[in-house]
Amino acid sequence: xxxxxxxxxxxxxxxxxxxxxxxxxxxxxxxxxxxxxxxxxxxxxxxxxxxxxxxxxxxxxxxxxxxxxxxxxxxxxxxxxxxxxxxxxxxxxxxxxxxxxxxxxxxxxxxxxxxxxxxxxxxxxxxxxxxxxxxxxxxxxxxxxxxxxxxxxxxxxxxxxxxxxxxxxxxxxxxxxxxxxxxxxxxxxxxxxxxxxxxxxxxxxxxxxxxxxxxxxxxxxxxxxxxxxxxxxxxxxxxxxxxxxxxxxxxxxxxxxxxxxxxxxxxxxxxxxxxxxxxxxxxxxxxxxxxxxxxxxxxxxxxxxxxxxxxxxxxxxxx
Amino acid sequence: xxxxxxxxxxxxxxxxxxxxxxxxxxxxxxxxxxxxxxxxxxxxxxxxxxxxxxxxxxxxxxxxxxxxxxxxxxxxxxxxxxxxxxxxxxxxxxxxxxxxxxxxxxxxxxxxxxxxxxxxxxxxxxxxxxxxxxxxxxxxxxxxxxxxxxxxxxxxxxxxxxxxxxxxxxxxxxxxxxxxxxxxxxxxxxxxxxxxxxxxxxxxxxxxxxxxxxxxxxxxxxxxxxxxxxxxxxxxxxxxxxxxxxxxxxxxxxxxxxxxxxxxxxxxxxxxxxxxxxxxxxxxxxxx
Numbered sequence: 001x002x003x004x005x006x007x008x009x010x011x012x013x014x015x016x017x018x019x020x021x022x023x024x025x026x027x028x029x030x031x032x033x034x035x036x037x038x039x040x041x042x043x044x045x046x047x048x049x050x051x052x053x054x055x056x057x058x059x060x061x062x063x064x065x066x067x068x069x070x071x072x073x074x075x076x077x078x079x080x081x082x083x084x085x086x087x088x089x090x091x092x093x094x095x096x097x098x099x100x101x102x103x104x105x106x107x108x109x110x111x112x113x114x115x116x117x118x119x120x121x122x123x124x125x126x127x128x129x130x131x132x133x134x135x136x137x138x139x140x141x142x143x144x145x146x147x148x149x150x151x152x153x154x155x156x157x158x159x160x161x162x163x164x165x166x167x168x169x170x171x172x173x174x175x176x177x178x179x180x181x182x183x184x185x186x187x188x189x190x191x192x193x194x195x196x197x198x199x200x201x202x203x204x205x206x207x208x209x210x211x212x213x214x215x216x217x218x219x220x221x222x223x224x225x226x227x228x229x230x231x232x233x234x235x236x237x238x239x240x241x242x243x244x245x246x247x248x249x250x251x252x253x254x255x256x257x258x259x260x261x262x263x264x265x266x267x268x269x270x271x272x273x274x275x276x277x278x279x280x281x282x283x284x285x286x287x288x289x290x291x292x293x294x295x296x297x298x299x300x301x302x303x304x305x306x307x308x309x310x311x312x313x314x315x316x317x318x319x
Numbered sequence: 320x321x322x323x324x325x326x327x328x329x330x331x332x333x334x335x336x337x338x339x340x341x342x343x344x345x346x347x348x349x350x351x352x353x354x355x356x357x358x359x360x361x362x363x364x365x366x367x368x369x370x371x372x373x374x375x376x377x378x379x380x381x382x383x384x385x386x387x388x389x390x391x392x393x394x395x396x397x398x399x400x401x402x403x404x405x406x407x408x409x410x411x412x413x414x415x416x417x418x419x420x421x422x423x424x425x426x427x428x429x430x431x432x433x434x435x436x437x438x439x440x441x442x443x444x445x446x447x448x449x450x451x452x453x454x455x456x457x458x459x460x461x462x463x464x465x466x467x468x469x470x471x472x473x474x475x476x477x478x479x480x481x482x483x484x485x486x487x488x489x490x491x492x493x494x495x496x497x498x499x500x501x502x503x504x505x506x507x508x509x510x511x512x513x514x515x516x517x518x519x520x521x522x523x524x525x526x527x528x529x530x531x532x533x534x535x536x537x538x539x540x541x542x543x544x545x546x547x548x549x550x551x552x553x554x555x556x557x558x559x560x561x562x563x564x565x566x567x568x569x570x571x572x573x574x575x576x577x578x579x580x581x582x583x584x585x586x587x588x589x590x591x592x593x594x595x596x597x598x599x600x601x602x603x604x605x606x607x
Contacts, residue, residue, distance in 0.1 A: 170547050170548060170554065170566070175533045175546075178548070186502060203498060203526055206495055206498060206499060223495075247406055313497065314460050317401050
C-alpha cells in the first residue's frame with residue numbers, strides 16, 4: 001500500500017506504480033513501451049476523474065488532511081513576493097503553528113496569516129500538528145492590528161484540526177485569545193479575505209476566519225467539530241465518522257449552498273497536491289479578484305457589509 | 320466506610336443510600352453529601368447552606384432571582400429553533416428539540432429579559448443548561464444579539480450568565496458562526512461604551528467560553544464553576560497525564576488572570592448593581 005495515497009485512491013496508486021515500472025524497464029524491451037505507458041496514463045486519468053467525480057464527505061475530509069496536501073507556506077511561497085515573516089505575540093512566545101508576515105501580491109502590499117502544519121515527524125511536532133496555542137492567536141491579532149494601522153488588506157489561510165487542547169493553552173487563556181480575535185476581526189478597518197486550504201477545525205479555525213470573503217478549496221472542509229469527535233459524542237462510536245461527516249455538511253459545495261462561504265476554488269484533478277503551482281494560481285486569481293472588489297468599497301461600507309454578513313448567520317422561525 | 324458497614328455490608332450499599340433520600344422534600348448536596356431541606360435550599364438559590372456548594376440553577380429561576388420584580392420585558396421570545404439541516408444522529412435533532420422543550424418549558428437555551436437590578440436598568444441573559452447542555456445554536460445567537468441591540472438602543476448595560484457545553488453540533492457550521500455573530504455585536508457594544516458583564520457559571524466551555532463569555536468588561540465566575548475551552552477529558556487524552564486539582568475552576572481562572580472576581584450567587588445582585596452604577600457614573604443603587 002502506497003502511503004502517499006488514501007485508501008480510496010489505491011487503484012490509482014497501483015496504476016501509477018505500473019507506469020513507473022514500465023518507465024524503469026524502459027528501452028531494452030521489445031514491445032512498444034511508450035504506447036503502453038500512454039495507454040495506462042489515460043486509464044489512470046479517467047479512473048481519477050471517475051473516482052473524484054463522486055467523493056463523499058468522509059473521503060473529502062480525508063483529502064483535506066491528505067499527507068501530500070500543500071500547506072500555508074507552500075502557497076505563500078508561490079503566491080506572494082517579498083514575504084517577511086514576523087514572529088511572536090510580544091507577551092509570551094512565538095507559536096510556529098501560525099505563521100504570518102508582510103508580503104506583496106503582484107506588487108500590492110498585504111498581511112498574510114495562516115495556520116501551518118508540518119510535513120515530516122520532526123516538523124509536525126514543531127508545528128504542533130497545526131494546532132495553535134493562545135500565543136499563536138495573539139500573534140495573529142497583533143499582525144491584524146498592524147495591518148489596520150498600515151492599511152494592508154489581511155489574507156488568511158485556514159488549515160487546523162483545531163485550537164490546541166492542552167494544560168498550558170488553558171492556563172494562558174485559549175478561550176479569551178479566540179474570543180478576542182472574533183471581536184476584533186468583526187470590526188477591523190481593512191479588508192479581510194479568508195481561504196480554507198485544508199482543515200477548517202472549529203473555533204481554532206474561526207479565530208482567523210472572520211472576514212469580508214470566506215472561500216474554500218474544493219476538497220477542504222470546515223466544521224464545528226471533527227467528524228470523529230462528533231461521531232463519538234452523538235453516535236457514541238468514532239467509527240460512525242463517515243455518517244457524521246455527511247450529517248455535518250462540511251464540504252465546500254455544501255457550505256456554499258448553505259450560504260456560509262462565498263466561493264469554491266477548484267482543485268486540479270486528484271487534488272491540490274497533484275499540481276501545487278496550478279492550485280496556487282487558482283487561489284491567486286480568486287484572491288486578487290476579491291481584494292480588488294473590496295478595495296473599491298469605502299471603509300464604512302466594508303464594515304457594514306461584514307457586519308450584516310455575520311448577523312445573517314442562523315436559521316430560526318419567528319412566531 | 321463505618322465499622323457497621325464493614326461488618327454488615329449487605330444492609331447498606333451505595334445504590335440504596337442514594338434512593339433513601341425522598342424526591343421532593345429533601346435534596347442531597349453533591350459537594351458535602353449533606354441532606355438538605357429543599358425549601359431552605361431553594362431560598363438559598365440552590366447554594367448549599369452547609370458547605371456553600373453552588374448547584375446548577377435554571378435560566379428562568381436565575382433571572383427571577385437576579386432582577387427586580389418590576390419592570391420586566393422578555394426579548395426574542397418569539398424566536399423558535401428549526402431543523403434546517405434535517406440533522407440526524409442516533410436521534411433526530413427535531414426530536415431532541417421537542418424533548419428539551421418539554422423538559423425545560425423553554426423554546427431554546429437562552430433567555431433574555433430587559434429589567435432592573437436594584438433600580439439599575441439593564442438587559443440580562445441566561446443560558447439554560449438543561450436545554451441540550453446550554454448549547455449555542457441559531458436561536459441562542461440571535462436572542463443574544465437582540466438582547467445586545469436592546470442594550471444599545473436604550474444605552475443600558477448587558478449581563479450574561481453562561482452555562483453551556485459550547486456550540487450546538489446539530490446545527491453544524493451555523494452554530495460555529497454564532498460565535499462570530501455574538502462577538503461582533505459585543506464589538507459594537509464596546510464601541511458605544513456600554514458595559515458588558517459576563518458571569519460564567521458551571522459549566523462554561525467550548526464555543527461559548529471562546530466567544531461571548533470571555534469578552535466581558537468584567538468577567539465574573541461563580542465559585543468552583545468549570546470554565547475553559549477544551550473539556551478536561553479531551554485534554555487528558557491529549558497530554559496523557561492527570562490534570563492538577565482545581566484545573567479549569569473559577570479559582571484557577573482567577574489566579575491565571577482570566578476573570579476579575581469570584582462572586583457567590585447570594586451576592587450577585589448587590590455586587591453587579593454596584594459595579595454597574597460605578598461603570599455608568601450613576602449614584603450608588605438603592606439598598607433594596
